[in-house]
Amino acid sequence: GIQVEQSPPDLILQEGANSTLRCNFSDSVNNLQWFHQNPWGQLINLFYIPSGTKQNGRLSATTVATERYSLLYISSSQTTDSGVYFCAVEPQTGANNLFFGTGTRLTVIP
Amino acid sequence: DAGITQSPRHKVTETGTPVTLRCHQTENHRYMYWYRQDPGHGLRLIHYSYGVKDTDKGEVSDGYSVSRSKTEDFLLTLESATSSQTSVYFCAISESLRAGVTDTQYFGPGTRLTVL
Numbered sequence: 549g550i551q552v553e554q555s556p557p558d559l560i561l562q563e564g565a566n567s568t569l570r571c572n573f574s575d576s577v578n579n580l581q582w583f584h585q586n587p588w589g590q591l592i593n594l595f596y597i598p599s600g601t602k603q604n605g606r607l608s609a610t611t612v613a614t615e616r617y618s619l620l621y622i623s624s625s626q627t628t629d630s631g632v633y634f635c636a637v638e639p640q641t642g643a644n645n646l647f648f649g650t651g652t653r654l655t656v657i658p
Numbered sequence: 659d660a661g662i663t664q665s666p667r668h669k670v671t672e673t674g675t676p677v678t679l680r681c682h683q684t685e686n687h688r689y690m691y692w693y694r695q696d697p698g699h700g701l702r703l704i705h706y707s708y709g710v711k712d713t714d715k716g717e718v719s720d721g722y723s724v725s726r727s728k729t730e731d732f733l734l735t736l737e738s739a740t741s742s743q744t745s746v747y748f749c750a751i752s753e754s755l756r757a758g759v760t761d762t763q764y765f766g767p768g769t770r771l772t773v774l
Contacts, residue, residue: 549717578759579755581763583765589746589767589768590767590768591765591768592765593765596762634700638759644689644754644758644759644760645691645706646691646703646763647703648693648700648701649700650698650699650700651700
């Protein structure tokens, strides 16, 4: 099946710092989604981004489908950004479901 | 927030007993999914449904069965629970964007299952 790799696995930031999270995938995809899992376990969809760039407040994401990677940018990080960020892809071949990476654990310290 | 509830939210059971987890949605979305989340593995798909009575297996389906008799409900059953099925289980929903492509997935709050 498709492989989804996220880097870095862990990231510690001072509040106010910027960061870039990366997601590489091994095959062509129909869509790519970014999720944030907060410390209470809730999974929130951040972006649906099969290609191009989207922005939502301090967060933005870029997917370069032809090169099989996506980037999630977090600017001016806040303690509430802490948690685990997952990238998930829906392969072009096969069933209509997502394959998840193992996530990037972000800790923002005040 | 998408209207997705899961029940129970926590359950402790013994090896060999049957367990059923319920996912209920109020969004009328076509697709429903069951995932399990374990340390070091991210989320892995167990089964999914693409309509009433239409289901298919995911990557970790052994030991699990599902049923969908109504659009709003998707049940996950562990026929005979084992300790390896101790996990956090998430339900998710999505709509169909176009043929062969699904839209944004929304997740329920999760069920923490412990099998002793």
